[in-house]
Amino acid sequence: MKRVGGGGKGWTGEGFDELLRMSPETKKKKERKEVVESKRKPNQKRECHCRKALFQLCFGTMSVPAMDSFKSVLKFITNQRTTIGYSFMAIFTIGGERIFSMVSFQCPCNRDQNFAYGLTFLLGPAVVLLAVSLFVSTRLWRLYTGCCLNPRKLCPRGNCVGCLSVFVKVLAKACIAPIMWLSVALLNATFYECAVSGLHESAVLTVFCKDKGPICQEELPRVPCSRSQLPANQNMELLSMLRAQSQILGWSIIIISSILVVVGTCYKNCLSQVSYLQLTFWNVYMEKEKERFESFAEDYATKLAERNLKSFFDNKRPEPFPFPNHKSWEEISSIYTFKKGEQHYSTLQRHVEREDRDYSPEKHPILEGEEGIEMA
Known part of the structure; x- marks a missing residue:
């Protein structure tokens, strides 16, 4: 059916013949449908304009403050990444210790195995964390790489004291994760109870089993499992003593580490050859140099790879680089x-x-x- 113009202005010849063959009801339905469609088009245009205006309002005018807020958050995270990293390390350490204690650790409660088993769970993860921390230390590899072929690289320009101080700093930073693990594990006391209860030393047995008779020395390895034949009050007393000693050791490690960090930082800043603001600028410069070095290295490595591949596939001599x-x-x-x-x-x-x-x-x-x- 063909129509001249729109909105009910008239019909062409072929369309008029077809219209005559329609029933009156079909004609009315057809005309109503066309009227509705003609009215809907302006509404659709208005809806489209409204959507565009709403989009501009939400993402056009509000994009600048939103981006500023995002940049502020990103800058804060970048500036505090060391603190945030240590916080995540502490959370993972606590979570890992709880998983080890609840899922993997099962004290054998045997005089011959308790000490080795408990000490392995207490010190094993600490050694692994120390090794991983040293492995991911960039400063250690800068100091160590190539020193077997050229030992002078360990002390460039004859400054052995400076290189020794760098190694001490690397080692101190690598000890943070193991110290966290030991502190959390000792405060929880699960591993310590198992390890100490298996000691054969007379001094240890005298401390725990004083005035408790010879049966205490025999049943001490079974105390962590609550399977000893000692009276309930003596069993709880021994467990309390073991936990108290473990937690005292844990807090001692935390306190000593905190004191060493404060004293070391004060000593380092006291002997600093630059002022606090210049030291701050130095740290900022080193961070920026590291960032830009990675960017330049990636750019030049890409150019060198393209130059070599082009020379290979074109079968020509490479251009000077x-x-x-x-x-x-x-x-x-x-x-x-x-x-x-x-x-x-x-x-x-x-x-x-x-x-x-x-x-x-x-x-x-x-x-x-x-x-x-x-x-x-």
Whole structure:
């Protein structure tokens, strides 16, 4: 059916013949439907405009404050990432200790096995956490990498005291997770009860079984499992003594660690060669240098890979590519120690500002196979 114009203005010839063949009711329904559709189009346009206005109101005018708030939160998280990281570490340590205690740990309650079993659960995770903390320490690998072939890298420029202080700082930072584990495990006392109850030392037996008779010495290993043949009051007394000793040790570790951290920080700041604000600037600079180094390294690695692949597939000689030589990489990879006479904040800055700096590029990249290091 064809219609001239819209909104009931008229019909064409073919449409008029078809209209004559329709019944009156069908004609009325058809006309009502067209009238409704003609009225619906302006409404749809208005709804579309309303949706656009609502979208602009929500995401156009409110996007700036929302983005500012998001940036503020992101900046806070970035500035406090050390504190947040230690908080998560503490939460995971507490959760891991509870899982070990409730799921995995089952004290054998045997004189010959209690000590080894309890001590393994008490110290084993601490040793693993220490190893993992050392493994992920960037400063340790900067200090250690290549020192077997060149021992002088451990003490560049003859500053062995500075390198020793760096190693102490790395070790102290790596001890945070193990100390957290030991503190939480000792405060819970489950592992300590099992380990100490299996000791054969006469001094230990005298402390716990004083005035309790020889049966106490025989039943002490079964006390953590509540399977001893001792009276209930003596069993509870022994458990209380074991838990009290464990918690005292736990709090002692926390207190001593806190004192050492405060004293060490005060001693370090007292001997600082720079002011507090300059030290703050130094820390900010090191963070920014690390971020930008990763960005530059990724960019240059991409360009070098594209250049090598292009040379390979085009079967042509590669274009010259300026790249730092091996000596430059060695110099900027060493641990930096601040000196008053030098206004440098990193080994990178000291290297680029050297007057006798070697600008010759690396001719042959050191990706060694048969004669040296094989890159995976």
